[in-house]
Amino acid sequence: MAENAILYDASKCSACKGCQVQCKQWNMMPSSLGKDENEFTGSYQSMPDLNGDTRLLIEFREEAKANGIEWAFSRRACFHCAEPTCMEVCPAGAISKLDDGTVKLDNTKCVGCKYCTAACPFEVPKYREAFNVSNKCTLCDDRVAQGREPACVQTCPAAALTFGPREDMLAAAKTRLDELKAEGFDKAELYGETEMGGMHSLFIAPFGLEAHGLVRDPKKPDAIALFALIKPLTGIAAAAVFGGLGLSFLTGIGYSRDEITLDSASAHDDAKEEN
Template sequence: MSDKAILFDSSKCTGCKGCQVACKTWNNLPSSLEYNAGEFTGSLQNPIDLNGTTRRIVTYNEADNGKKYGVNWAFGQRACMHCDNPSCVSVCPSGCLSVDESTGFVTVDEDKCIGCQYCRSACPFDVPRHTGVNVVGGGIVVNKCTGCVDRIKQGRQPACVTTCQPGALQFGDRDEMLAIAHERVEKLKAKGFADARVYGETEVGGTHQIMVLKYPISQYELPENPERNGLVDALGFMKPLTGVGAAALVAGLGLSFLTGVGYKRHEMRYDEKAHDVIDVETGEVIKHIDKEAGER
């Protein structure tokens, strides 16, 4: 089986949220709110972002189209992008996250999750969320799109793709999905949508969720130039462990990693040119990475 991909075409999406419902139904994910318990946020987007029980959401963004009463709806998707070189897998100390060799999708073994949340800190798209109780220590467990690998191995399509009536979601070989995406972008540009583009082909080395964006990328809640955090490779000390060994690793290193070292995207950054790990608040160089001699 060759590498697979899910293709999302924003120009065909009607914002029906059928994919959200199908995802929750297939994965037996409950609502995070009681009936009518939520407050209106000023947006039709619901929930407003991914959470511990929601793996895929349709994003709603409005843009003035220049007409008196006109508005453009830029419907988008928020879910795991299934990176070809996933940072989340690189930092996962327990082996909970792994790449399915037959599809290229990043899968989850909830029984191995130790709730460290390193995956969310490492993700260039800020995707993984956590919820529930895990087997190792009664803590939280990661929750994200798995690409419905269980369905694919049964010869079926991902649940979100199966339910999409307008054909905004498709599934197949990655090369085929990219060809369809480029053909669609050319048609959109011919109709006057000059900013139409393919997203996910080369971003962070390529992803297995490909998107056709009809409008400028800024209207889709997606990073313009997502990058694999250099700190992920610089640290490089985490290797898959299991059971008690994984729990012991987090108990011994977790506090220093999350607070002392401060591995959070909003707290630290990696200077690619100087190879320095820098504290964002103070500007202090926390660590210098010598590519030839090693760390110091």
């Protein structure tokens, strides 16, 4: 099966948040609507970060320029890495990689341990307290399986989101990148082609990665990378200790000693001293 990918073009995004709303609607994720339930972010951004009920967030980064405010929008959601560290650490087998490259978190298997959040270089999976599970974008695998686009893509009025075979998305992204550079966006970059083994959510960043809050050259967190070392070492150490003790047991077979008393031990000590 061909690998699929979402392509987000921040240069086309109007930050209408339609994708954010549609994601919530399709996946039946509630919004906090009560008074003071949403922390004020100081911008048009809905909330400071993804949360247990929010799989997709449009971020607003603004900079005051001579001719007014310039915005760098970002689509914050799971990048669907080719080498997902979240999947490596999941103790319940709740995270799997589908044939099309989607990294799926099956919340019927999730135990809410939050290891995936700790392992993700982008800290994308978030804990959904009410259901004791982690939550993140599944690339609408249910829709894709029926030949449909992910909900966010379908609703985007600016055509900033497209979905299809990853190869096609990459080709389209490169063409668009050339256009942007020709238009004077010197810092424009494509994110996701090679990062984390190649992501299935590509990002055209017209103002450069940092301006859009993207992690340059993301890596598996050191502490998580150590797991890969600790676990086999543990097995080797345990086998060595077990084997060593087994050998010790074998060499001790037939061991016996005479009963001693304080008097006999003292006499033995005295004799030893005299010699």
